[in-house]
Amino acid sequence: MNALIFQGIERIVHETVPDPELIDERDAIVKVEVAGLCGSDLHPYFGRETGLDPGTVMGHEFVGEVVALGPEAKRRLEDDLPGHPVFRVGDRVVAPFTTNCGTCFYCRAGLTARCQRGSLFGWRERGHGLHGGQADYVRVPLADATLVPVPAGLKDPGLAILAGDILSTALFATDLARVSEDDVVVVVGCGPVGLLAIRCALAAGARTVVAVDTVESRLVMAERFGAVPAPAPLTDGDPYEALSIVHARTDGIGADAAIEAAGTARGTHNAASLLRAGARLAAVGVHSEPNFGLTPKELYDRNLTYSAGRCPARRQLPRALAFAIRESELLSGMISHRLPLSRGPEAYRRFGAREEGWLKVLLSP
Numbered sequence: 001m002n003a004l005i006f007q008g009i010e011r012i013v014h015e016t017v018p019d020p021e022l023i024d025e026r027d028a029i030v031k032v033e034v035a036g037l038c039g040s041d042l043h044p045y046f047g048r049e050t051g052l053d054p055g056t057v058m059g060h061e062f063v064g065e066v067v068a069l070g071p072e073a074k075r076r077l078e079d080d081l082p083g084h085p086v087f088r089v090g091d092r093v094v095a096p097f098t099t100n101c102g103t104c105f106y107c108r109a110g111l112t113a114r115c116q117r118g119s120l121f122g123w124r125e126r127g128h129g130l131h132g133g134q135a136d137y138v139r140v141p142l143a144d145a146t147l148v149p150v151p152a153g154l155k156d157p158g159l160a161i162l163a164g165d166i167l168s169t170a171l172f173a174t175d176l177a178r179v180s181e182d183d184v185v186v187v188v189g190c191g192p193v194g195l196l197a198i199r200c201a202l203a204a205g206a207r208t209v210v211a212v213d214t215v216e217s218r219l220v221m222a223e224r225f226g227a228v229p230a231p232a233p234l235t236d237g238d239p240y241e242a243l244s245i246v247h248a249r250t251d252g253i254g255a256d257a258a259i260e261a262a263g264t265a266r267g268t269h270n271a272a273s274l275l276r277a278g279a280r281l282a283a284v285g286v287h288s289e290p291n292f293g294l295t296p297k298e299l300y301d302r303n304l305t306y307s308a309g310r311c312p313a314r315r316q317l318p319r320a321l322a323f324a325i326r327e328s329e330l331l332s333g334m335i336s337h338r339l340p341l342s343r344g345p346e347a348y349r350r351f352g353a354r355e356e357g358w359l360k361v362l363l364s365p
Helices: 039-046 157-164 166-176 192-203 216-224 241-249 265-272 296-301 313-326 328-332 341-352
Strands: 002-008 011-016 028-037 062-069 092-094 123-125 128-130 137-140 184-188 208-213 228-231 255-260 275-283 305-308 335-340 360-364
Touching: 002 341, 011 341, 028 092, 028 157, 028 341, 039 341, 062 137, 062 157, 092 157, 157 166, 157 313, 157 328, 157 360, 166 192, 166 255, 166 275, 166 313, 184 192, 184 241, 184 265, 192 208, 192 216, 192 255, 192 313, 192 328, 208 216, 208 241, 216 228, 228 241, 255 265, 265 275, 313 328, 335 341, 341 360
Parallel strands: 184 208, 184 255, 208 228, 255 275, 275 305, 335 360
Antiparallel strands: 002 011, 028 062, 028 137, 028 360, 062 092, 123 128
16 A cells, blocks of 8 residues: 655655554454644654654544454444444544543543553554554554544545544643633644634633734634734744733733643743733643743742643544534635645645645545
8 A cells, every 4th residue: 555654854755565454353444535644743753752663654633434344343332422333344434543442441531542552543663553544544453442433414524634633632622721701712823723722712602812823824814713813922032912912802911721732832931921810721732842831930820720631532523523514614724735645745844844824734545
């Protein structure tokens, strides 16, 4: 099959590799219809996260058709998907970015991203782990608990891909930040997760969402999504326009909540600087830097609540799919590129460079 393969820092190649096979009784093989290119794919690409084996198939966002099932994968767990008691060959499915067993302590607690048997798609280290979905086919372990049928009302596979990772993450961020009626909310980092967090915060009742980013095209999109755009300072000495916007809407007090989707210490610091005392800061950007953007003293002196972590996407997926159906027209507009898989190496380069207009990239085998 064709696949995008990690061969080292800033080296993604499109090449032929063996097809995946069923190994365990709960496995499924999915023929990939569309795969997504995610911002977190860039961490190993640029070497910010290390340990990924060369030869690993990249990608953790995919939608496709079930083409083979192990005998145990045909029996679905009783969960939040009535009307889909079993998987069948031919079903159209979406996966969260991690597998999960559905029965361990963390799965039963709703923290499916920390399943004791789960794995991240597109991460193999020292010969162990899972190949990803930027390929013709992908093997899905624990398929009966991991995969979710794509609703009939969601025709665009790109919207199902959003639900499998970044839309689920945006909903999770809104929950972490405890966004509620009449809140003033700040979103720092207006890539795909940040843009979706704007919509999720507004749906949760936020009165105003202020969107902060350094890329002009992202701020234009943030305004379309319902936020008040504010350019982020490029250096410590630059004016912080968001501060005056937030203060004008809160009588100088500060925002009630912030969602940090940038994944940087500066993003954490910038988000906190816009908050009032007693506010909540939710960090869902993937952090790889060694230093925290705040000090314990800053958290203590301002009574700030800081929450962070990997989204339990499988837990969020049914909710995210319903959200995608409701907001389909707007969400379709954030998909900037639909490219053949063969152009994957180019997509990594240009998306990684944050070129204007490169927002959400879908790749079709």
